[in-house]
Every structure is written in C-alpha cells, then in structure tokens.
Amino acid sequence: MISPSVRSRLIVALDLPNIDAARAMVATLGPSVCFYKVGMELIYAGGLDLVKELVDSGKEVFVDLKLHDIPNTVEKAAAQIARLGARFLTVHAFPQTMKAAKQGVAGSKLQLLAVTVMTSYDDADLADAGYSLNVKALVARRADQAKAIGIDGLILSPEELAATRAQLGPDFLLVTPGIRPAGSNAGDQKRIMTPRMAIGAGANHIVVGRPVTQSAHPQQAAEAIVQEIV
Ligand code: C5P
Numbered sequence: 583m584i585s586p587s588v589r590s591r592l593i594v595a596l597d598l599p600n601i602d603a604a605r606a607m608v609a610t611l612g613p614s615v616c617f618y619k620v621g622m623e624l625i626y627a628g629g630l631d632l633v634k635e636l637v638d639s640g641k642e643v644f645v646d647l648k649l650h651d652i653p654n655t656v657e658k659a660a661a662q663i664a665r666l667g668a669r670f671l672t673v674h675a676f677p678q679t680m681k682a683a684k685q686g687v688a689g690s691k692l693q694l695l696a697v698t699v700m701t702s703y704d705d706a707d708l709a710d711a712g713y714s715l716n717v718k719a720l721v722a723r724r725a726d727q728a729k730a731i732g733i734d735g736l737i738l739s740p741e742e743l744a745a746t747r748a749q750l751g752p753d754f755l756l757v758t759p760g761i762r763p764a765g766s767n768a769g770d771q772k773r774i775m776t777p778r779m780a781i782g783a784g785a786n787h788i789v790v791g792r793p794v795t796q797s798a799h800p801q802q803a804a805e806a807i808v809q810e811i812v
Pocket of ligand 1: 702759769
C-alpha cells in the first residue's frame with residue numbers, strides 16, 4: 583500500500599489541448615494520481631475552472647502561471663489563485679515579485695515556487711538581456727533571495743537539484759520537471775533524470791507530463807513511476 587505522501591510526490595502535467603481532454607485524463611488516472619500541474623496553455627483554455635474542479639474532488643493542484651508584474655498586480659493575482667484552493671503557484675524569482683506574491687497568499691494554503699532562470703536561457707541569452715551574471719551565479723543569487731523572502735520552494739532542472747539542496751538546506755521545497763522513467767522517450771527534454779534519481783538528488787516532487795499522458799496505458803505508467811520513488 584503506497585502512502586498518500588509518497589503518491590503526492592508525483593505531479594502529472596496536464597499539458598492537453600482542452601478541458602475535456604484534461605478531464606478525461608484525470609478520470610483515466612483515477613486514484614493513481616493525486617497531484618496535477620495546470621499550466622498556461624490549459625488555463626487560457628478555461629483551465630481555472632478545472633483547477634477548482636480538481637481541488638473540489640480532493641486533488642492537489644500546481645498552478646504554473648509564472649507570475650511577474652508590478653507588485654500590486656502580482657499580489658492581487660496570487661490572492662485570487664489562493665482562493666481556488668490550489669497547493670503550488672509559480673512566480674519568477676524577482677525580489678519585488680516574490681515579496682508581493684507572498685503577501686497575496688498570506689493566510690492560505692497556497693505555497694509559492696520561484697522560477698530562478700528559465701532553462702531555455704544560457705549565458706549568452708542573459709548577456710543579451712542585459713544581465714552581468716552568468717546562469718549559475720544568477721540561479722544561486724535568486725535561490726538565496728527566494729529563501730530570504732520566505733518563498734516555499736523552487737522549480738528547477740534535475741541537474742541543479744543536488745547543489746541547490748546543499749545550498750538551501752532540507753526544509754526548502756525542490757520541484758523538478760525533466761523526468762523520464764528508465765527506457766522512455768526523452769522527447770525534447772535534454773537534461774533528464776529518472777524518478778528515482780531525482781528523488782535521490784533531493785527533489786520533493788517530480789513533474790511528469792508526456793511519459794504519462796502520451797502513454798498507451800497512462801495509469802500503468804503513473805503507477806510505475808510511483809513504485810520507483812517508494
Ligand atoms: O512532458 P514533460 O514530462 O516533458 O513535461 C514536463 C512539464 O514541465 C511541462 O509542463 C513543461 O512545460 C514543464 N517544464 C519543463 N522544463 C522546464 C520548465 C518547465 O519541462 N525547464
């Protein structure tokens with residue numbers, strides 16, 4: 583029997599084209615999955631109602647909206663999302679943005695995950711955007727700022743897990759995508775780890791999309807991942 587706390591370490595990314603497809607996937611996965619990530623694509627297709635629906639049916643929800651705006655707007659937006667009863671919300675790791683989001687979620691169960699530097703950025707992209715720090719230094723700086731501000735955790739790539747866990751200590755949440763069960767198709771993910779490796783490297787939660795949602799047997803695929811992290 584797998585405990586709910588182990589099962590909830592798997593977050594399935596509902597990257598599906600519309601709400602009906604997402605609902606059907608949730609029904610297929612049934613009790614095997616208790617935590618879902620709903621991102622921009624689905625949210626802009628009516629996904630906020632789905633967030634509420636999932637919460638009402640007892641699921642945990644990660645709202646991946648990567649907020650970044652002036653503090654007043656971020657605070658009010660975070661407060662609106664907190665009302666839905668979701669568990670995680672992503673914000674970009676700019677100090678003003680993180681402080682405002684923290685105020686917005688005060689008193690709710692919504693926990694904030696900061697995105698340090700988008701993994702699509704390399705050192706040249708940062709220089710191009712006017713930053714003097716390289717990716718590694720900027721990630722480390724923003725991770726420290728997130729912790730100092732009282733953000734609950736970070737979303738980061740598998741290869742940053744071990745160093746970030748060492749930097750931030752045991753109580754900070756680390757959530758990672760880029761997970762591929764042994765033998766599965768990497769797709770467009772380049773720096774991948776298996777579920778077991780990622781948990782071993784310090785991840786609290788792993789985010790898995792296509793290896794579950796594009797599988798011929800999604801529930802079996804999800805169960806196999808949960809078995810790997812027991
Ligand atoms: O299908 P797959 O398992 O690759 O999905 C991973 C999820 O994590 C997707 O929702 C994707 O947008 C997200 N993500 C990612 N890599 C990042 C940031 C987010 O794969 N660097």
